[in-house]
Amino acid sequence: MNPVAKLAAVLVIALPLVVTIDPVSAATALVLEVPLLATAGLSWRAFWTRTAPVWIAAPLVALTIALYGQTSGAVLFEWVFVRVSEGSLLLALATGLRILAIGLPAVVLFATVDATELADGLAQLVRLPARFVLGALAGMRLMELLGDDWRALALARRARGVADHGRIRRVLGMAFALLVLSVRRGSALATAMEARGFGGPTPRTWARPSRFHVRDALLLAYAALIPAAALTAAILTGAWHPVFA
Incomplete structure (x- = not known):
């Protein structure tokens, strides 16, 4: 459905x-x-x-x-x-x-x-702004990468020998690093989407009706x-x- x-x-x-x-x-x-x-x-x-x-x-x-x-x-x-x-x-x-x-x-x-499919429906049927819908879709797709980034940060810190003591301090440091990484990735994705015309004023087409x-x-x-x-x-x-x- x-x-x-x-x-x-x-x-x-x-x-x-x-x-x-x-x-x-x-x-x-x-x-x-x-x-x-x-x-x-x-x-x-x-x-x-x-x-x-x-x-x-x-x-x-x-x-x-x-x-x-x-x-x-x-x-x-x-x-x-x-x-x-x-x-x-x-x-x-x-x-x-x-x-x-x-x-x-x-x-x-x-x-x-x-x-x-939800993004396609919201933009085509509900007539929500395509810029907002596609930006939210891109953000949801990036959410799936947070778990992989967290595990990669934990393994990198353990390889450097800085993850053996101070669990609270380690978690706070990893959270800040994950925030910085997410902001950088989001900025790069936004630039790439702008370069491909996702933010253009012309009416857009949809690959999946x-x-x-x-x-x-x-x-x-x-x-x-x-x-x-x-x-x-x-x-x-x-x-x-x-x-x-």
Whole structure:
């Protein structure tokens, strides 16, 4: 699918869920997202590996809110600064489910997005300035080199015998060296792109045309159905709790 359609789908799913914090809307959205997650093209191993931070963050945040959240209803447990009540448990459940409902589709849909295809879509379909899009794409490509540069710096310092003592000092020195190297490489890349006409005022052409297809429209339609059904369920069950009320 077109990366722009995936980006739009994530926004369509997430933004309506931000306006309310209740377990019904979040749970409904999470259930409706299961077919979307199952057909995203990720293996089970890749799915659990990539979404592990979301699965870890959701219960931790829910636990924190349950122990220290706003107290309402009957108090079930109290000790020093910890106060667990019916309201804090309900709020913790709603928060945990909402993190999963917003985070899982965002991670899964972008797991297979190619940066070049996303840049093509943003420039051709969304009509963002080509200069900005191509500069951001070049920066993202250079980010992949930071790990290799860090390892090369570590090996060079070890070969010179200056990496055996003072771990904090060594890390700070390597970070500064990596910053200098990144600035120099970025300046060289910017000059090379200017020399090739990337910053010219004339309309540019694109080697890879980016278009919307029927499958992209179906993705957006299903993405719009998820928050609509979730918010409707929350209103009909009386669980609707707007954040800005």
